[in-house]
Amino acid sequence: xxxxxxxxxxxxxxxxxxxxxxxxxxxxxxxxxxxxxxxxxxxxxxxxxxxxxxxxxxxxxxxxxxxxxxxxxxxxxxxxxxxxxxxxxxxxxxxxxxxxxxxxxxxxxxxxxxxxxxxxxxxxxxxxxxxxxxxxxxxxxxxxxxxxxxxxxxxxxxxxxxxxxxxxxxxxxxxxxxxxxxxxxxxxxxxxxxxxxxxxxxxxxxxxxxxxxxxxxxxxxxxxxxxxxxxxxxxxxxxxxxxxxxxxxxxxxxxxxxxxxxxxxxxxxxxxxxxxxxxxxxxxxxxxxxxxxxxxxxxxxxxxxxxxxxxxxxxxxxxxxxxxxxxxxxxxxxxxxxxxxxxxxxxxxxx
Amino acid sequence: xxxxxxxxxxxxxxxxxxxxxxxxxxxxxxxxxxxxxxxxxxxxxxxxxxxxxxxxxxxxxxxxxxxxxxxxxxxxxxxxxxxxxxxxxxxxxxxxxxxxxxxxxxxxxxxxxxxxxxxxxxxxxxxxxxxxxxxxxxxxxxxxxxxxxxxxxxxxxxxxxxxxxxxxxxxxxxxxxxxxxxxxxxxxxxxxxxxxxxxxxxxxxxxxxxxxxxxxxxxxxxxxxxxxxxxxxxxxxxxxxxxxxxxxxxxxxxxxxxxxxxxxxxxxxxxxxxxxxxxxxxxxxxxxxxxxxxxxxxxxxxxxxxxxxxxxxxxxxxxxxxxxxxxxxxxxxxxxxxxxxxxxxxxxxxxxxxxxxxxxxxxxxxxxxxxxxxxxxxxxxxxxxxxxxxxxxxxxxxxxxxxxxxxxxxxxxxxxxxxxxxxxxxxxxxxxxxxxxxxxxxxxxxxxxxxxxxxxxx
Numbered sequence: 021x022x023x024x025x026x027x028x029x030x031x032x033x034x035x036x037x038x039x040x041x042x043x044x045x046x047x048x049x050x051x052x053x054x055x056x057x058x059x060x061x062x063x064x065x066x067x068x069x070x071x072x073x074x075x076x077x078x079x080x081x082x083x084x085x086x087x088x089x090x091x092x093x094x095x096x097x098x099x100x101x102x103x104x105x106x107x108x109x110x111x112x113x114x115x116x117x118x119x120x121x122x123x124x125x126x127x128x129x130x131x132x133x134x135x136x137x138x139x140x141x142x143x144x145x146x147x148x149x150x151x152x153x154x155x156x157x158x159x160x161x162x163x164x165x166x167x168x169x170x171x172x173x174x175x176x177x178x179x180x181x182x183x184x185x186x187x188x189x190x191x192x193x194x195x196x197x198x199x200x201x202x203x204x205x206x207x208x209x210x211x212x213x214x215x216x217x218x219x220x221x222x223x224x225x226x227x228x229x230x231x232x233x234x235x236x237x238x239x240x241x242x243x244x245x246x247x248x249x250x251x252x253x254x255x256x257x258x259x260x261x262x263x264x265x266x267x268x269x270x271x272x273x274x275x276x277x278x279x280x281x282x283x284x285x286x287x288x289x290x291x292x293x294x295x296x297x298x299x300x301x302x303x304x305x306x307x308x309x310x311x312x313x314x315x316x317x318x319x320x321x322x323x324x325x326x327x328x329x330x331x332x333x334x335x336x337x338x339x340x341x342x343x344x345x346x347x348x349x350x351x352x353x354x355x356x357x358x359x360x361x362x363x364x365x366x367x368x369x370x371x
Numbered sequence: 372x373x374x375x376x377x378x379x380x381x382x383x384x385x386x387x388x389x390x391x392x393x394x395x396x397x398x399x400x401x402x403x404x405x406x407x408x409x410x411x412x413x414x415x416x417x418x419x420x421x422x423x424x425x426x427x428x429x430x431x432x433x434x435x436x437x438x439x440x441x442x443x444x445x446x447x448x449x450x451x452x453x454x455x456x457x458x459x460x461x462x463x464x465x466x467x468x469x470x471x472x473x474x475x476x477x478x479x480x481x482x483x484x485x486x487x488x489x490x491x492x493x494x495x496x497x498x499x500x501x502x503x504x505x506x507x508x509x510x511x512x513x514x515x516x517x518x519x520x521x522x523x524x525x526x527x528x529x530x531x532x533x534x535x536x537x538x539x540x541x542x543x544x545x546x547x548x549x550x551x552x553x554x555x556x557x558x559x560x561x562x563x564x565x566x567x568x569x570x571x572x573x574x575x576x577x578x579x580x581x582x583x584x585x586x587x588x589x590x591x592x593x594x595x596x597x598x599x600x601x602x603x604x605x606x607x608x609x610x611x612x613x614x615x616x617x618x619x620x621x622x623x624x625x626x627x628x629x630x631x632x633x634x635x636x637x638x639x640x641x642x643x644x645x646x647x648x649x650x651x652x653x654x655x656x657x658x659x660x661x662x663x664x665x666x667x668x669x670x671x672x673x674x675x676x677x678x679x680x681x682x683x684x685x686x687x688x689x690x691x692x693x694x695x696x697x698x699x700x701x702x703x704x705x706x707x708x709x710x711x712x713x714x715x716x717x718x719x720x721x722x723x724x725x726x727x728x729x730x731x732x733x734x735x736x737x738x739x740x741x742x743x744x745x746x747x748x749x750x751x752x753x754x755x756x757x758x759x760x761x762x763x764x765x766x767x768x769x770x771x772x773x774x775x776x777x778x779x780x781x782x783x784x785x786x787x788x789x790x791x792x793x794x795x796x797x798x799x800x801x802x803x804x805x806x807x808x809x810x811x812x813x814x815x816x817x818x819x820x821x822x823x824x825x826x827x828x829x
Binding site: 021022023025026028029030031032033034035036037039040041044183191193194196197198200201204205 | 376552553554556557560767769794795798799801802803805806807809810813814815816818
């Protein structure tokens with residue numbers, strides 16, 4: 021054994037390790053076996069179903085987003101517009117996830133007539149620091165490639181999270197191992213669930229019936245910060261002070277929306293930003309900023325902003341199940357309104 | 372600690388500093404790294420390590436200066452009292468206080484103190500004691516360079532949980548230090564990876580089964596579940612401790628230090644006597660050389676031999692932890708060793724598989740005392756081991772297969788010595804094996820919260 025052969029053995033071992041890791045986890049095979057209710061499995065399954073569905077011609081519109089976008093594709097498609105609506109929205113995801121999801125779902129950046137991107141506000145105001153969201157790593161592990169190493173890991177401000185993100189990019193097996201071991205123990209159950217889920221239609225979760233509960237009858241005294249009937253979880257969100265403009269959030273949006281814009285620059289796909297209905301009731305006198313990251317994009321003609329107040333009519337207690345999410349009736353009304361407005365913006369004709 | 376990214380970063384940094392620095396600095400670098408390693412657990416306790424190191428160092432120097440006799444013995448006693456005093460206080464004070472309180476009819480915690488057990492104290496204390504006794508006996512010269520002696524006590528690969536290295540072995544390595552040959556470097560690296568795999572892939576997985584059973588044995592009545600839980604712990608403790616030891620020996624080898632093996636497939640032993648020649652070898656030989664033989668060994672008739680065996684093993688058990696469970700575990704092994712000696716079992720041949728199985732079963736029964744939360748729980752579990760079968764073994768099928776594969780690997784290693792062959796095998800084969808091993812660690816390591824090494828608590 022010489023020094024050279026030690027180096028060769030170590031290099032060989034590393035190559036074989038990455039070869040096995042790539043063979044098992046980068047070919048897409050294991051992605052199809054992920055537990056469909058896990059974060060990564062839910063997202064991967066959503067994208068797989070959308071990629072496998074038959075094409076409907078050039079007039080397809082897809083929505084990304086989190087649990088707040090109440091788009092029911094079946095309702096939107098029944099609104100009599102020339103467009104076919106789809107959604108790949110996944111609860112808990114953020115703009116960072118949407119970039120990688122769109123890259124996976126639309127590899128040629130030419131599949132859709134438009135992409136609907138929902139936001140809570142056109143202003144750069146937020147309480148949460150989206151840059152630090154570790155859950156994004158868990159959602160995105162199946163979609164990350166070696167080339168994403170620096171971009172993705174570097175998008176986290178803390179070095180510990182960067183290291184975790186780098187691990188997800190480089191060592192897929194590390195992130196899949198809990199799922200894999202669970203599969204080894206209960207593979208029959210998993211395969212049965214997967215057989216069921218993989219035969220569903222794209223967007224089936226969104227087309228299913230949404231919650232029927234509502235906040236109808238709710239009244240709010242903004243001065244006393246009291247709501248009737250009392251709902252603690254709703255009140256906690258409702259009575260939050262409006263957050264101040266957040267430069268980090270603006271930078272985050274510029275980065276991830278900017279990447280989406282960059283990807284679709286020169287493509288036929290229009291990027292349509294939608295400010296969602298803010299909640300079951302909205303406090304009067306909220307400040308609106310003249311400039312913000314998305315307004316800058318719109319000013320440069322890179323995106324389309326739907327009228328900021330277009331969905332204000334949906335801000336009614338009877339359309340919400342809680343402070344953030346719409347119910348079945350709300351989702352139905354939202355889907356119809358969105359279909360009509362997007363069609364109007366796109367010109368209403370088949371392209 | 373040894374199975375964290377932080378440790379591997381530390382190891383790589385120390386290796387780089389060690390080999391990139393002039394040779395005269397290397398001992399200082401190793402010592403500084405070892406203290407840094409110790410202080411990363413609890414910085415305050417480094418004072419204890421320094422005090423013990425200084426005491427032993429001075430006591431040994433004085434012993435070397437004076438002729439054999441009373442004054443030499445005085446310095447030996449001073450050194451032993453310091454070491455055993457600290458060990459006794461930190462490890463056994465609360466045990467004694469609890470027992471005294473019980474005898475006086477007071478609550479068990481009436482006299483106890485809030486004491487943190489310093490990391491590795493049982494191991495470095497035994498190293499110190501063997502050094503002092505060897506110097507006293509004149510079989511080991513007193514070390515004059517305090518840095519060398521401090522390094523012997525604090526050398527980070529074996530500081531926390533051994534192996535317990537004799538002074539003559541350590542200083543032979545240190546004073547005749549040679550840069551490791553490529554084959555030794557490779558062996559060191561493979562040992563580290565191999566040890567990591569033992570710990571993360573095997574020990575931690577079986578730990579879940581053992582914990583699942585011992586958390587509440589009453590919920591899993593019957594002999595199948597009891598044996599399932601106890602065997603899971605047998606596998607956990609072996610792969611945990613031998614995995615750690617492989618990593619310690621491998622890491623030391625990367626620095627050019629050769630430590631003797633601490634395990635030799637103990638679960639393939641045909642008798643309990645053979646088991647103790649294969650299990651935690653550095654401890655069993657220490658107990659033999661510094662306790663059993665000084666007590667008289669087998670030189671004073673049968674009764675004295677059995678007494679010495681019982682005493683040595685009971686104290687060996689107590690060394691593991693301050694509880695009656697460990698004393699009983701030690702006494703149980705002492706009784707088995709005495710019984711084997713009385714019946715002449717070690718001299719008989721034949722029925723090899725049955726003898727191995729019986730020895731493994733007896734060892735596994737002993738582990739129940741080791742693992743159980745209390746003596747009452749030990750009694751219950753052992754009772755269940757001989758009860759009706761009851762519920763089925765709560766082992767997932769893939770772990771049953773893993774146990775079978777491990778058994779086959781152990782038998783092959785016993786007969787064919789495949790590990791050493793693998794190190795010397797053609798480059799493509801050892802690269803493939805190492806790559807596969809790394810991949811197994813990646814996907815099969817336990818994915819829950821880190822499980823501490825079992826022997827770190829001792």
